[in-house]
Amino acid sequence: MGGIGRMRQRISVIAALLSAAGVQAQAQTPPRPPELPVEESDVAALPVLGPRVVMVNTNWGSTGARLFDGDTGKMLGLIHEAQLSNVALDPAGRYFYVAESIWTKGNRGTRQDMLTVRDARTLKVVREIALPGRLLVGTRKHDLGISADGRYAYVYDFDPASSIIVVDLVRSRVLGRTEVPGCGLSAAIGAAASLSLCADGALAVTTLDARGRGSVSRSESFFSAENDPIFDNFAVDTASGAAMMLSYTGLVYPVDASGEPKAPTPWSVQEAAGLPRASTAPLAVNWLPGGRQPMAWHKPSGRLFVLMHMGEYWSQKEPGTELWVIDSATRRVLTRKKLKHKASFVEVSQDAQPLLFLNEEETLWVLDAATLEQKHEIANAGGGTLTTFGPVR
Amino acid sequence: MGGIGRMRQRISVIAALLSAAGVQAQAQTPPRPPELPVEESDVAALPVLGPRVVMVNTNWGSTGARLFDGDTGKMLGLIHEAQLSNVALDPAGRYFYVAESIWTKGNRGTRQDMLTVRDARTLKVVREIALPGRLLVGTRKHDLGISADGRYAYVYDFDPASSIIVVDLVRSRVLGRTEVPGCGLSAAIGAAASLSLCADGALAVTTLDARGRGSVSRSESFFSAENDPIFDNFAVDTASGAAMMLSYTGLVYPVDASGEPKAPTPWSVQEAAGLPRASTAPLAVNWLPGGRQPMAWHKPSGRLFVLMHMGEYWSQKEPGTELWVIDSATRRVLTRKKLKHKASFVEVSQDAQPLLFLNEEETLWVLDAATLEQKHEIANAGGGTLTTFGPVR
Amino acid sequence: MPDHSSDARFERLLRRLAGHSSRRGILARLGATIVAAPVFPLLPVSHAQSGKDRSVRGKTGFARTAQTKDDTQCDYWRYCAIDGSLCTCCGGGVHTCPPGTEPSPTSWVGTCINPDDGRAYLIAYRDCCGSSACNRCNCDNTDRATEIYRPSTNNDIIWCFGVSSMEYHCSTAVVVGTAE
């Protein structure tokens, strides 16, 4: 279309609008408040994220990692992600890292695995680092680890052979891939190591050398990955390499992964409550841990928060109907709290007066972790793994 | 990894499996049924789709156009689609056409609008025809029309100026674009025309010439697109160019779009029930049509099925609480049926003993269109526009 | 009071509806397109709701019960024709897009009555685009909302024209003028 035709049309539109809306007399009602001013559209930036912010990573269905302020209960923003992604925060708080897999035509075309780097204030894409692969699985936290100094990302891949892809976040490139045969996960430990669990019941630690190449050392086997597995979503202190792991029967494994991996000595959450250990026999009904992220660890106080349900063994995905607060030093249950609503995910902030977060379906509950009093019930918060920002992942 | 290492590992795995699972004696319990045979994986093909099949097009959220057999209530398959797509069947039943818009990186990257042609039996992609654009909007049927002879597709585009993109389905290429300023939609009419509604209350028919170029002719204005709009999801007989349209207040417009578009003469569904016409005044509560696809037309019998609710005007998206069955020849309501469940979408099969389909949220109900007796309630069927396969779209 | 009789008001308003952002030449490209489309009534201000009757009798059901205190509720006065997630529940505000999203320079419009001053305002519902659906505080209000062949008042269209991504996240409700 030519410019002149456009201009003529434009004038006629304005004329039409004028004749329609134009000359209406104003009814003057004397003491009226002033008109609302016209407004500009703008865009919010995220605040610096404190320890009392929680991220709910919905990585199936209506995807997005939603950030909530635990004190106000308000949503702060959503980090965009493809289906089945992992999201982690740079320890220095500058970036979000999204490990995602996108096909050029949705369900078809070329597969593109990438670590998308987003600015932590604006959430804009800073860069995309192409990855040679990654595992597609829901509700797992430790498929993506960020080293304590923010230098390396560890992306767990299974294709279906197991390996850890190491990304240099300073130089924005993949350094290489270390095979971890028979093991899985890639939780960051310290500045240059990554923790995995193995199908033979061992721990594996992949340590990077000066050139970023990994070598794997393994502990003795100490649990049965077949008969009493440790939940994938354990709690790990990235800085120290200490971790708290929990098995289907309710055994707690206090792990020290700072040096050569050592087999930990477990204790029972049921015994901590004065009950017998859980039986795996059919027909035996026990209190058992369950859900998708069934345990949170408040490291400063040594408290564990465990989602428990009554059931037979092999009910490990059942959401918790009780929350057990356990002192990991004395190995005693301090409180057993019946939950108003079942929950499959639990996380705790790492500050001095911590907040507890529970998630089920699309609802997020915020509780005072000391009194277990509910502070917020947040509807349509999404559903998935919970992450607070601090050393414990 | 070298081949020899692989072979050695392989042997040791087999050995390990043998020692684990190996030599268990078989307990012989005498009169046992034979073992189940081992099975092969295979893939089903769709049957030829008869008139009693309905397609539920969920084009937001968990996308996919799901096909259900109205007689058995069983799902037959899902036609993959990107969010906010349109899906239409080739009148000869050979292909499904999916008008979809896909970005190379999910929410970013390069936009790719295409008409994806899928085999109607295998649902495999036969080809993709690149489109120069299309409108992104939910729950609209007439953004994609297929001509009665299956030769042309009409894709409605708004960017934000209105046009119809004509695709030659025989040669698999876009023929061109016809601007339909101030109008919208692109329902197929006959072999070489497309029907739109306009903001000034007119009909517009875009007719293709021998080279596939469109020219637009318009009727007189006959309704108010601002004060009493006609619902986008009207019913049109592609073969004859006859259409039944319904406005927010409940006026039925029997349209003949076979030749030069003519302004139809409306009648009122409320008057057909012996009630006064609906008022648009605030505080006036009327029976009003509502939902997203509020009317179905059984062309052989001339019956209309309209979803009605009680409410004030500007409640046009309210789902129906009653179903009104109307004889369009005598303009009399034959039945007013109180629905057990509200419904926003209604469609009817075009055979002699038709089935009626109702949809709300994720549930699909199948009723006998004569007795209005429920035959199936189908959970998790998806939610969106309903289409049966026949001349009436 | 705006001057209804001058072209300047309409120019201003069109610029505002188009976000009067010349970033990426949007106005040049889209503004002209919008203006050029001969029968889009961009300013649906001449009818019942923008008339003088502010009594209960003159108001729609929405307007009679609308409130001005909580912009995270569907019955907040500006939301009379909104469809989608409220950005106020998503890390944004009533005219502020959440982090990581962009306001579309184009929008559909509504005419809503502010119960505090009795005036009808023209509201531009600007979608915030670029991130997956916020999916919180979903509302679908339909005062004077129309079908897609009259797009300026249709709230089903993804109004993310002219931004770098057409992924819908949430909707804002921006006061762009009075409608009296």
Place this chain on the structure above:
Amino acid sequence: MPDHSSDARFERLLRRLAGHSSRRGILARLGATIVAAPVFPLLPVSHAQSGKDRSVRGKTGFARTAQTKDDTQCDYWRYCAIDGSLCTCCGGGVHTCPPGTEPSPTSWVGTCINPDDGRAYLIAYRDCCGSSACNRCNCDNTDRATEIYRPSTNNDIIWCFGVSSMEYHCSTAVVVGTAE
């Protein structure tokens, strides 16, 4: 009865778990990888559930209440460790992928007891891939299901390796042998 003491059975079973499809060279590429991974117990057949105790006392809660009549229900006997949508509700069958999808040559496995014959069977849960989620008849049964570091019995992984699309649609439950 299969011959437990010969390599042939395992070769056969591995081929079956890998779909014994040489189309697109999948077996060559993936089969080898699976076999090479030293500590995947591909055949979790040696434990409680595959033992001789078929009394109520020897069965999990799932096995005690499982039925053999309706394969569109979560309690159908083969589904003891399934997670996802049942293909029987999606236009497919218990070992048949719906139109437009492909069975993955890889799978996780379960060991389920058929109440009709009292035998434990090895079930390959083959995902059907290539179309968006069917999202009907969603089940999540967990008999002997493990975590992702023991993938052969993990039902959360998207088991669409080696097919042209990794889009998850639904899951089948294919008898690949007895586990006694």
